[in-house]
Amino acid sequence: xxxxxxxxxxxxxxxxxxxxxxxxxxxxxxxxxxxxxxxxxxxxxxxxxxxxxxxxxxxxxxxxxxxxxxxxxxxxxxxxxxxxxxxxxxxxxxxxxxxxxxxxxxxxxxxxxxxxxxxxxxxxxxxxxxxxxxxxxxxxxxxxxxxxxxxxxxxxxxxxxxxxxxxxxxxxxxxxxxxxxxxxxxxxxxxxxxxxxxxxxxxxxxxxxxxxxxxxxxxxxxxxxxxxxxxxxxxxxxxxxxxxxxxxxxxxxxxxxxxxxxxxxxxxxxxxxxxxxxxxxxxxxxxxxx
Amino acid sequence: xxxxxxxxxxxxxxxxxxxxxxxxxxxxxxxxxxxxxxxxxxxxxxxxxxxxxxxxxxxxxxxxxxxxxxxxxxxxxxxxxxxxxxxxxxxxxxxxxxxxxxxxxxxxxxxxxxxxxxxxxxxxxxxxxxxxxxxxxxxxxxxxxxxxxxxxxxxxxxxxxxxxxxxxxxxxxxxxxxxxxxxxxxxxxxxxxxxxxxxxxxxxxxxxxxxxxxxxxxxxxxxxxxxxxxxxxxxxxxxxxxxxxxxxxxxxxxxxxxxxxxxxxxxxxxxxxxxxxxxxxxxxxxxxxxxxxxxxx
Numbered sequence: 258x259x260x261x262x263x264x265x266x267x268x269x270x271x272x273x274x275x276x277x278x279x280x281x282x283x284x285x286x287x288x289x290x291x292x293x294x295x296x297x298x299x300x301x302x303x304x305x306x307x308x309x310x311x312x313x314x315x316x317x318x319x320x321x322x323x324x325x326x327x328x329x330x331x332x333x334x335x336x337x338x339x340x341x342x343x344x345x346x347x348x349x350x351x352x353x354x355x356x357x358x359x360x361x362x363x364x365x366x367x368x369x370x371x372x373x374x375x376x377x378x379x380x381x382x383x384x385x386x387x388x389x390x391x392x393x394x395x396x397x398x399x400x401x402x403x404x405x406x407x408x409x410x411x412x413x414x415x416x417x418x419x420x421x422x423x424x425x426x427x428x429x430x431x432x433x434x435x436x437x438x439x440x441x442x443x444x445x446x447x448x449x450x451x452x453x454x455x456x457x458x459x460x461x462x463x464x465x466x467x468x469x470x471x472x473x474x475x476x477x478x479x480x481x482x483x484x485x486x487x488x489x490x491x492x493x494x495x496x497x498x499x500x501x502x503x504x505x506x507x508x509x510x511x512x513x514x515x516x517x518x519x520x521x522x523x524x525x526x527x528x529x530x531x532x533x534x535x536x537x538x539x540x541x542x543x544x545x546x547x
Numbered sequence: 548x549x550x551x552x553x554x555x556x557x558x559x560x561x562x563x564x565x566x567x568x569x570x571x572x573x574x575x576x577x578x579x580x581x582x583x584x585x586x587x588x589x590x591x592x593x594x595x596x597x598x599x600x601x602x603x604x605x606x607x608x609x610x611x612x613x614x615x616x617x618x619x620x621x622x623x624x625x626x627x628x629x630x631x632x633x634x635x636x637x638x639x640x641x642x643x644x645x646x647x648x649x650x651x652x653x654x655x656x657x658x659x660x661x662x663x664x665x666x667x668x669x670x671x672x673x674x675x676x677x678x679x680x681x682x683x684x685x686x687x688x689x690x691x692x693x694x695x696x697x698x699x700x701x702x703x704x705x706x707x708x709x710x711x712x713x714x715x716x717x718x719x720x721x722x723x724x725x726x727x728x729x730x731x732x733x734x735x736x737x738x739x740x741x742x743x744x745x746x747x748x749x750x751x752x753x754x755x756x757x758x759x760x761x762x763x764x765x766x767x768x769x770x771x772x773x774x775x776x777x778x779x780x781x782x783x784x785x786x787x788x789x790x791x792x793x794x795x796x797x798x799x800x801x802x803x804x805x806x807x808x809x810x811x812x813x814x815x816x817x818x819x820x821x822x823x824x825x826x827x828x829x830x831x832x833x834x835x836x837x838x839x840x841x842x843x844x
Contacts, residue, residue, distance in 0.1 A: 285646075289657060292643050295718055297660050300667075302686060303675045315684045361571040368568030377569060384580045386775045386827040388800050391820035392579070394813060395586035417579050425572055430768070434734070450564040479668040481782045486808060496670040500786065503674060510678050517671035528666040532659040 300525075306514035307331065314510040330511035331519070334502060340519060342491075343498040349409050350484075350494055351477040354416035358424040358473055363466060366428025367454055371437065378429060385422045392418050393486050400487070407489030415483045420473040427472065431465030432458065475524050495520045584824070591817035598811065608818035617794060618819070621802040622826070625778060628709055628798055632716040632777035637770060639717065640724025641762075645754075647725065648732045665722040673786035676715045677702075680787070702788050705795035712796055715783050720776065724769040731765030732758070771834050778827060799823050 306314055307330050308323040334340065369377050396415055397406070405411040439461075440453040448456070484494035493501075502516040591608055595601035612618050647658050664672070679687045680701035688698040701711045739757045748756075781800045784790070790797035790805070797805075799819065807816035 285649075285651070288642075289646060289651065292639075292646060293657050293661050296664050296722070299672075299675060299679075299718065300663065302679065303671075306675070306678065317684055317689070319684070319686050319689050357575075361575055364568035365572030368565040371568075372565045374566075374569065377573075380576065383824075383828065384576065385772075386778065386830075387580075387584070387824055388779045388781065388803065388820070390781065390800060390803055390807065391587055391823070392583045394590070394807060394817070395583035396579070398586070414579060417575055421572060421575055421579075450568075454568065475666050479670075481668075481670050496668055496782075499668075499674070500670050503786065513674050513678070517668075517674045521668040521671040524666045524668065525663055528663055529659050532655065532662070 303514050303517055306510050307518050309511060311509060311511055330515035334512050334515045334519065338498055338502065338516075340495075340498065343493050343495045344519075344523075346409060346412075346488075346492055347478055347495040350412045350416055351474050353409075353413040354420045354477050355424075355470060355474045357413070357417060358420035359466065359470060362421055362424030362469070363428050363459070363462070364454065365425045366430075367432045367458060367462075369425070369429040370432030370435075378426070381422045381425050381429075384418070385426070389418065389480070389482050393483065397487065406487065407492055409492050411487055412483060412492065412494065415487060416477045416480065418483075419477050419480055423473045423476060424469045427469040428462070428465060431462055431468075435461055435465075471527070475527070478524055587817045587820050590813055591821050593814045593817075595814040596811050597813060601814070604814070608814050609822070611815070612818055612822065617797075618799075618802060620794065621797050621799050624709065624796070625798040625800075628713060628716075628780065629774060629777040631710065631713040632720075632780065633770060633773045635713065635717045636721040636724045636773055637766065639721045640769065641728050641766065643721065643725040644728035644732055645758075647729055662722040662726060664719050665726075667719070669719070669782035670786055672715065672719055673783040676718075676783070677787050680711060702796070703792060705792055708788060708792065708796045712780075712784055712787065715787070716777065716780060719783070720773065724773060727765050727769040727772075728762055731762035735761050767834070767837060774830060774834065775827075778830070799826075 305321060305323055308326040308328070309320060310327055310329070313320040313323065365377075368374065392415070396411075400406045400408075400411045405414075435458065437458075440457045443453045443457045444450070479496065480494070481496040481500065484492075484497040485500065488494060488497060499516045499520045503513060592603060592605055593601040594604045594607070643661065647654065647661070679685050680703075682688060682698065682700050682703055685701070687701065691698055699707060702708045735758065740753060743753055743757060779800060780798065781804070784796055784798060784801055785804065788796045790801040800823075803816055803819045803823065806812045806819060
């Protein structure tokens with residue numbers, strides 16, 4: 258048998274530890290790039306489409322960098338639609354529905370967490386599960402009866418279908434993880450259940466409330482179907498207005514991309530501005546793990 | 548339990564006082580959610596098209612649906628879509644959460660970018676993907692050609708339309724899973740890790756035997772939310788394909804929309820809602836059963 262003599266320790270083995278650490282770092286950096294790039298590239302493509310003229314937009318191979326960039330698409334979208342009015346409609350509807358949901362949903366989430374009333378969580382879950390479309394026909398009939406059709410009030414009420422379950426669900430989950438010892442101490446010292454909630458549990462729950470507010474507002478802002486069916490010409494929300502751009506400009510990609518940016522930029526800016534809040538909201542409760 | 552030392556009467560009174568916290572929400576939920584449910588069940592027993600007289604038909608709408616080929620196919624399609632659109636984001640979201648849980652340069656900025664899709668308006672997202680899916684001028688086929696793959700018809704092919712729509716759904720909602728799991732990771736205690744490391748555990752063992760069991764409740768929450776949203780998916784499908792080509796991407800929700808707001812067939816649409824509701828209910832009970840078993844509180 259031929260025995261292969263392995264060479265003496267190769268010089269590289271002098272610092273195998275550093276080598277492997279470098280490799281692992283590179284692999285980690287690569288995985289970060291892989292996981293983040295789809296998110297950013299779709300948005301960059303949207304931006305690119307909105308800043309190019311139609312010839313560049315349908316060119317093959319695609320033109321990636323607009324040269325020179327043009328704002329003509331945005332101008333045409335704003336000229337042909339009352340975008341400012343639709344924007345304000347969306348602010349009123351989503352803001353109103355979210356504030357009402359917080360006012361009633363935070364105490365409800367607290368009550369559910371402290372009584373272990375999980376049947377209510379089930380109700381909320383099923384409410385979340387039912388397709389939004391199915392609420393539309395009955396509510397439409399009621400609004401007709403109350404002469405509320407085509408009003409923003411009707412839209413705010415309908416958007417409660419979205420915002421209340423989200424806030425209750427998030428707050429119930431948050432209060433369940435929040436220790437109740439302090440509240441019990443306050444109650445032993447004579448505070449009422451409401452007092453313990455208002456002065457002890459509520460201030461501690463701020464991170465959870467921030468998360469609930471943001472998610473509720475965004476899901477309401479993004480809702481398309483309620484406005485599409487219930488809103489009139491004057492009370493359209495922004496997503497409905499943007500979809501209308503699609504039906505009128507099937508083949509004009511520039512204006513379409515510009516309209517898409519107009520509706521989604523506010524929530525994206527909100528995301529960037531508030532990102533740290535979401536994060537502290539999710540990490541404040543716990544010790545940082547290693 | 549701290550309540551064990553308190554007399555039972557006090558506990559009961561305390562329980563009652565907490566119900567007052569819940570009442571306002573219950574009233575609103577009753578008005579905007581439970582009332583429409585009951586109204587829908589009532590309407591589902593009528594043969595009613597908007598603009599015509601309503602006739603009571605009992606369960607005829609349901610028996611008609613039971614043998615309605617188009618509806619049954621929509622149900623099967625919805626399950627196909629849902630399974631893909633739940634499993635893929637759960638796996639990718641967990642991986643992303645593990646990545647973002649570590650410290651690295653620009654972590655905050657990159658995390659902000661990563662969660663942008665879930666905040667983006669579905670209609671806007673759908674418009675952009677519609678343009679990217681375009682077989683001739685779409686950027687996706689160009690990217691395929693760069694890596695030497697043949698062009699795809701994407702949403703224009705009956706065979707690939709559902710996976711293509713799932714791709715949009717995965718892009719859109721993986722960040723939500725990531726955020727929920729990241730919240731779970733942040734709440735993890737450090738002690739088990741320290742003692743396990745002292746005992747010489749590998750990184751895989753740390754993940755498999757400490758991290759995974761501890762974040763399992765959060766994964767379950769993410770799974771529940773994802774299942775709900777995938778079943779209900781409407782905006783992106785409606786804007787990108789409207790259920791097409793043919794009926795190749797017509798899920799229950801799309802079928803429902805057509806019945807209610809294209810054919811104004813309110814009775815039939817209401818019956819679809821009720822059946823959809825029971826499908827969802829069955830899934831809810833299944834997931835809650837899992838929740839019970841895992842003793843998540």
